[in-house]
Amino acid sequence: MLLPGTDMQISFLKDLVTQRDPVSSYSFLNYLHDRGRLSAFINLSTFTPSRHEFHDYLSWAAGRVTVPVSYGTSVERISWNGDHYEVTTSSSRGQEILRARSVVLGTGIRPHLPEGVETSARVFHNHQLISHLAQVPSLDHRTFVVVGAGQSAAEVVKHLYDTYPEAQIHNSFRGFGYTPSDSTPFANQIFDPEAVDGHYTAPAELKRELLVKHRLTNYSAVDEDLINELYQHCYDEQVAGIRRLHVHKVTRAEITGQTDDHVTVQISDLADRDTRNVTADAVIYATGFRPSSPCDLLDSTVDVTGAFVDGLSVVDRDYRLHLPRETNQVGGIYLNGNVEHSHGLTSSLLSNVAIRAQDILTSITDNPVTTKENNHV
Numbered sequence: 001m002l003l004p005g006t007d008m009q010i011s012f013l014k015d016l017v018t019q020r021d022p023v024s025s026y027s028f029l030n031y032l033h034d035r036g037r038l039s040a041f042i043n044l045s046t047f048t049p050s051r052h053e054f055h056d057y058l059s060w061a062a063g064r065v066t067v068p069v070s071y072g073t074s075v076e077r078i079s080w081n082g083d084h085y086e087v088t089t090s091s092s093r094g095q096e097i098l099r100a101r102s103v104v105l106g107t108g109i110r111p112h113l114p115e116g117v118e119t120s121a122r123v124f125h126n127h128q129l130i131s132h133l134a135q136v137p138s139l140d141h142r143t144f145v146v147v148g149a150g151q152s153a154a155e156v157v158k159h160l161y162d163t164y165p166e167a168q169i170h171n172s173f174r175g176f177g178y179t180p181s182d183s184t185p186f187a188n189q190i191f192d193p194e195a196v197d198g199h200y201t202a203p204a205e206l207k208r209e210l211l212v213k214h215r216l217t218n219y220s221a222v223d224e225d226l227i228n229e230l231y232q233h234c235y236d237e238q239v240a241g242i243r244r245l246h247v248h249k250v251t252r253a254e255i256t257g258q259t260d261d262h263v264t265v266q267i268s269d270l271a272d273r274d275t276r277n278v279t280a281d282a283v284i285y286a287t288g289f290r291p292s293s294p295c296d297l298l299d300s301t302v303d304v305t306g307a308f309v310d311g312l313s314v315v316d317r318d319y320r321l322h323l324p325r326e327t328n329q330v331g332g333i334y335l336n337g338n339v340e341h342s343h344g345l346t347s348s349l350l351s352n353v354a355i356r357a358q359d360i361l362t363s364i365t366d367n368p369v370t371t372k373e374n375n376h377v
Contacts, residue, residue: 001051001129001152003159008054009151009183009223010191010351011047016061019193020354026064031057078103080301083330101331102364105297108337109289109348114147117285122263123255126156126286137260139281142167145265147253148286149173151181154222154230156286161233161245170246170278172253172267178230181221182214190214190344191351199344200317211345218345220288255283291338291348294321298333315339318363319356334360 017024024030028049032038035056041049049057062069073091080086087098111125119125124132126148144160144167146153153171160169189195190210199207215221230245237243250270256277257264263283268275294313298304303324307314313335314322320332336356337348346352 001126001155002055003051003129003155006051006155007046008048008051009181010349012049012054013047014351015057015354016357017354019352020358026061028054028057031060034060075297077299078297078302078333079299080303085302085331085333102334103331104334104336104360104364105294106336107292107294107297109291112288112290113285114287117255120258122258122281123283124285126152126284127289129156129159129284132284133282136282139164139167141262141279141281143170143278143280144168145170145172145253145263145267145278145280145283146286147172147283148288149175149178149222150220150286150288151222151226152288153286154178154226156284157230157245158226160284161230168244168246170248170265170267170280172248172251172265174250174252174270176249177247178222178227179216179220180224180227181218182216183223187214187217190217191346191349193346193352193355196343196346196352196355197317200342207341207344211340214345218349253283291340294333294335294338302333312341313339315342317359319343319360320363332363334363336360 012028013019015026015028017026018028029038032041070089070091073089076088076090076095078085078087081099084099084101085103087100087103089096089098111127113119113125117123121135121137126146142164144164146156146160146169148156149171153173157169157171160167199210202210230247233245234247237245248267251267252270254266254268255263256266263280265278265280265283266275267278293311295304295308304321305324307321307323315335316322319334319336319339321335323333339347347356
């Protein structure tokens with residue numbers, strides 16, 4: 001989330017190119033030089049720029065890309081036509097069909113809401129927090145409810161607490177407290193490029209064990225400094241005798257009513273020892289994301305026999321979907337993300353984007369039928 005005062009959680013050296021080509025003109029350091037801020041950034045003595053600055057870096061890099069890029073375009077479907085793929089797209093310009101021997105899918109992730117939750121002007125996921133808050137019809141009750149306990153939830157709580165100084169902020173989650181993220185050097189080695197090889201070749205049971213064991217490096221965990229800041233707020237309120245931040249641990253939150261004026265939320269102790277109703281102006285669900293399946297785009301002409309087992313993609317080390325031999329001989333479909341089960345925690349993260357892109361590009365260009373013409377993004 002691009003919230004004021006938020007920083008990146010990884011080093012700027014894990015930018016789009018540096019781990020693959022440290023002298024590339026697309027690096028974050030060259031961006032700083034181009035913007036005239038290199039010396040000023042060095043004076044900060046930090047590896048983690050603000051998210052707003054890194055967002056500007058990504059926009060700067062995108063502006064330097066010379067191959068055709070179609071922004072604001074949706075992919076309707078991908079078809080197989082004997083010796084090539086056909087990608088049907090739609091945009092304000094109408095429908096277009098692109099033909100390619102290789103297709104790289106970066107379908108990303110989708111916001112996840114608990115079962116039964118329906119969004120509205122007062123009930124929404126945190127992924128577009130600022131724009132959604134601006135559209136809340138009224139804030140007469142000066143009360144917000146945040147559901148979730150990960151980094152995003154804690155950041156939403158902090159943002160609401162700082163932005164609405166007269167508001168009551170309620171945070172409901174099932175655990176006993178916020179869990180600190182593991183950002184120690186040894187644990188962070190799981191994000192090294194070399195770790196992908198180790199994970200890919202590991203037995204299936206070990207892969208599952210590693211994903212569970214190191215989950216706190218990336219999921220449902222909060223930076224320790226932010227945890228301490230929120231606890232400090234709670235303590236300061238006890239001293240002052242004025243309470244604004246309500247942390248409801250070991251609870252569930254359920255919307256029991258909604259009008260044009262407010263949302264009624266029932267916050268219940270999971271042991272059924274206590275229940276309270278909160279009248280809120282808005283309920284924000286910081287309940288994570290789920291991966292999008294590439295199957296949503298592949299139509300019936302693409303033979304996916306053997307490409308998916310128990311709902312998970314079967315992917316080669318070079319991120320190529322394991323399609324029948326006659327299809328892969330002339331190109332392939334590559335998954336840029338959503339292969340955590342086979343390639344490890346770093347498979348969809350910025351941490352390894354430079355090396356991942358190189359692996360995919362090398363596989364495509366090493367294919368003798370691939371030409372350099374007509375590349376399109």
